[in-house]
Amino acid sequence: MASPASMVARRVLSAASHAGHEGGSARTWKILSFVLALPGVAVCIANAYMKMQQHSHEPPEFVAYSHLRIRTKKWPWGDGNHSLFHNPHENALPDGYEGPRH
Numbered sequence: 001m002a003s004p005a006s007m008v009a010r011r012v013l014s015a016a017s018h019a020g021h022e023g024g025s026a027r028t029w030k031i032l033s034f035v036l037a038l039p040g041v042a043v044c045i046a047n048a049y050m051k052m053q054q055h056s057h058e059p060p061e062f063v064a065y066s067h068l069r070i071r072t073k074k075w076p077w078g079d080g081n082h083s084l085f086h087n088p089h090e091n092a093l094p095d096g097y098e099g100p101r102h
Contacts, residue, residue, distance in 0.1 A: 062096045069094040 071094060074080025081093055088098040 059090075059097065062092055064095070 069092065075083060077084060
């Protein structure tokens with residue numbers, strides 16, 4: 001059974017969707033967009049920015065697990081050891097990371 005709060009919210013939104021006959025529906029959704037959607041996007045952006053600032057830029061220690069980075073045959077491009085979307089700063093090769101890490 002739905003909670004009383006969800007039933008009230010359903011009634012309000014239902015009434016707002018049927019108010020379109022007078023032209024108030026577009027105004028309601030425009031107000032909801034500015035009041036709810038834009039601040040929600042701003043909060044998400046701020047959260048991502050703060051998490052990026054707290055992120056340690058040091059890579060994790062390389063551990064040569066036997067079940068990871070298995071190469072049974074060479075890739076058909078480049079030297080055969082790098083995947084198509086290889087990123088030397090993030091992706092390790094079977095024998096470790098490439099060059100100095102910054």
